[in-house]
Amino acid sequence: MSTSSIIGNQCQSQPKNRPGSLLKHSFNALWLSDIHLGSKDCKAEYLLQLLRQTQTESLYLVGDIIDIWAMKRRMYWPESHNQVLQQLFIMAKNGTKIIYVPGNHDEEFKAYAGFHLWDVSIAKEHIHTTLGGQKILMLHGDQFDSQVCVGKALTKLGDRLYDLLLLLNRHLHRVRTHLGYPYWSLASYIKLRVNKAQQAIGLFRAAVVSYAQDKQVDGVICGHIHQPELSQQGKIFYANDGDWVENCTFIAESEWGELQLHKWDEQEKCSFVIASISLKRKPKSLKQQVA
Template identity: 35%
Template structure:
């Protein structure tokens, strides 16, 4: 007799028919900069509901806003959409990052407005009982923590790279070529950058081991990921500057990376790509 596969569990939907998750994590939105893909984020927040929404740092880019004000309507729309979700009973936890470090001085006051809470880190328990450290991650980046002037210079270089990328990819589009990210290429292929990222990820894994936690959810390096590092489950939210990615937890505890929009002039439609949950090694 031929075996049949069990039916897949349907993803819960809200009363409006939208996909509903137990938890959503987003990071590195960088509101206040021209590179922020605010309209894509508003679309994502409109089309997905959750019980808990984590804002995992660098949501507002205080570094850039200090040097010059940039705040179009699309950025206000992101704030409004988050406030609307909080008003409709979504618990919002704002985890501070290095670009919005101006908020850290308010954490000690246990600032909580409605369903919005400000923290520097948080321990999240998944539906299947795993305990995950939720932190932006800049404290585990030796350059950001101990050599801020280098981090500031690097941020300026990153901004210039993004501006170059914009015009470079407009030229590629005219030639019928796909979007290509210079900054992503550098992070993945330049030896020094690769070593810095690897050290960052390993430092977070060691911190989880020290605290006897099952994993970590972070941002900071603008690269979405889900994998095992020495028995610790490492999740990174990615960003809303280049990749338009988020993490989402189903009601069974399974966590996905969602790539909401492929930044490609040939394909601007929304697309979700799930990466299977990685369990802690026995």
């Protein structure tokens, strides 16, 4: 596997169609997590634009799709959030394979692992096989909180502090929008500059990678920490698909066998590839060649 373009580098957008036509994203597989439907910070409108433009063989929902924690504090469910769910069900009805791995904010759904809900399969973990034959483990990541020295009580406290940051984010976004500036995340800016936050991200990454190595897979895709990343970690690759409350990012496997980290651009109404890994086809074993 070869790695190219690291987060923060200049990226190119998808090619635009003619004026008035709908730009289509076509993938073999797509991973989304930390959408947080039911939270005021969910960027449902942007996600809906992506889903309506996207064709994909498989769609993986990597936890915290519905924010039950937020709705227990205050019920919030605008029409745009309902439309996101409806679009997911439409995609499932039209043949997209959708697998949902619940996280900590929607942990109530973990009890339904192994069942189907409106054409959506629910699982605790899942392994995706790429076009090139690589095995990718998919999990949310909340199971590693104890290894990052964060218990459930501290997680909820941190969640409240994070909510405060996102509240400031919302007010800042209104001002920037009024002035004609694009979306910018204050929360992400602070996380990238606080040493303790960076240490926690590093511990989380190491725990996820170690777990994936024990599973003997080629790579792992997770969510949970709202920190998008696509990088090579020794013999396996680590991908975090980010979130839809501050980063608006996702992971996709292209139809030509490339794993990509995308970021949604609300002004261009399309996604930009900000990191990618070329997935070379795995050589067949002698037994497979004889067969």
